[in-house]
Amino acid sequence: MTERMHLHETLDGQRFWDDVQALATIGALEPKGIRRLALDAQDNRARLWLAEQGRSLGCQVYFDALGNLFLRREGQDATLAPLLIGSHLDSQPQAGAHDGALGVLAGLAILRTLHEQGIEYRRPLEVVSWTNEEGARFAPGASGSSWFAGQRAYDEIVAAVDGDGVRFGDALQQCLTLLQESGLSYRPDPFVPHAFIELHIEQGPVLEQLGKPVGVVNGIQGVNWYRIEVEGMANHAGTTPRQARRDAFDGAHDLVAALKAATREQDDDLRFTIGKFSLWPDSVNTIAQRATFTIDLRHPDAQVLDALDRQFHALAERQWSGCDVTLEVTSRVAPVAFPEPLLSVLRESAGSVCAETPELVSGAFHDAIHLAHVCPTAMLFTPCRAGISHHPDEHIERQDADIAARALAEAASRLLK
Incomplete structure (x- = not known):
């Protein structure tokens, strides 16, 4: 050469x-x-x-x-x-x-x-x-x-x-x-x-x-991955009145709305994605006892990720539609x-x-x-x-x-x- x-x-x-x-x-x-x-x-x-x-x-x-x-x-x-x-x-x-x-x-x-x-x-x-x-x-x-x-x-x-x-x-x-x-x-x-x-x-x-x-x-x-479980109570879909239900899907729905509301306070660089969502026992005529979903959260500023992490944990400490919540951080990359x-x-x-x-x-x-x-x-x-x-x-x-x-x-x- x-x-x-x-x-x-x-x-x-x-x-x-x-x-x-x-x-x-x-x-x-x-x-x-x-x-x-x-x-x-x-x-x-x-x-x-x-x-x-x-x-x-x-x-x-x-x-x-x-x-x-x-x-x-x-x-x-x-x-x-x-x-x-x-x-x-x-x-x-x-x-x-x-x-x-x-x-x-x-x-x-x-x-x-x-x-x-x-x-x-x-x-x-x-x-x-x-x-x-x-x-x-x-x-x-x-x-x-x-x-x-x-x-x-x-x-x-x-x-x-x-x-x-x-x-x-x-x-x-x-x-x-x-x-x-x-x-x-x-x-x-x-x-x-x-x-x-x-x-x-x-x-x-x-x-x-x-x-x-x-x-x-x-x-x-940076990216934070979360796995969230919402725990309610399975029961008959046709006989259980609204006030007696602990529907994990309802709890997950309300929690997701709150999580997304927290992210709207940030700039357009933020990325919030729910990539997996499942219900158990997964039966057409049974109220869901458990809802499990994942969150992929991304932003170039570590301070933004940390602030949202604190908000996510605070939201997970509450009950949603009578259901308990467990939040697990499965991965955190700055x-x-x-x-x-x-x-x-x-x-x-x-x-x-x-x-x-x-x-x-x-x-x-x-x-x-x-x-x-x-x-x-x-x-x-x-x-x-x-x-x-x-x-x-x-x-x-x-x-x-x-x-x-x-x-x-x-x-x-x-x-x-």
Whole structure:
């Protein structure tokens, strides 16, 4: 490579897109979409596919105690902390092919470029696929990255159980055995990277509306997850008068109205979502004894999240329609602002491949929110059509993905020197 030639100019865009298409066949659904739930057979197939790609490029391939997979290309000075690039390969139950996977494959494209062009940098480069980012099978998500960053304990993570009663630890052990039998190396302990960069689809409409192929992400909203139970009394639907009822659905309905009213006092950056709602005993002619629902609460300001948390707990201490309430915080991830020096590198790198790169805050949480606690971390976004994600209709334009991958490559070249 000549001195005038930049890494992003030598990246093989066709091979990058071929990898995107190839990975999309693993866990493919009909007529479209994918399903690769964390640590299931399809997710493990994707790990082995990625490992094989890495070995074909001369990389050392490692896995750790949480099944995080690392493809390492050595630098001229092996004692230096590596630059870490990546995302995740697991998906939602009915998902698109690019959420998470695009960031891993862009890292793979950079490794391929370095290998085929014989380019060497001073610092090692590692491409990572984190375990269970989505949390669709085992909640909460971002298991691999949160453990790696010291934000969650191993014992807490492996105790999670999926909807079929399968324990995370048991599914993880099957995965680790498979990786070991495939000849991969075990590196049990986390390390401190030089920096971490994650490329991801935006999962929102801003970049598409602006007509921009890549954006620089300067921070991630914080998120609180809650599980709420409203306990009443089951009774006959036809014979129990109104004043004698302790209807858990009525209690939940009134409580939800109060919770939503509390959120209306905040700005438009707030996100309040009830994603699950169930009744027990779930019978057409029986008053509900128990209502259970979840809340996903997000905002970029930790003080706003803390204030709402206090309000939520206060509301849960009351009775609603004669019913008692139990509120459990199942996950709490504080918002992060990415460091200015790394953002500057990403701005300059994105500016080398496209004009007028916008900046935005991520409304979705990503593995980067945990890595930010251990090393300089930042993200790049590329648009997805209509902002649709977590759905088979998720779509990206090849040209946008190509430009975003080249921006990532340019950033890598600057950080590896």
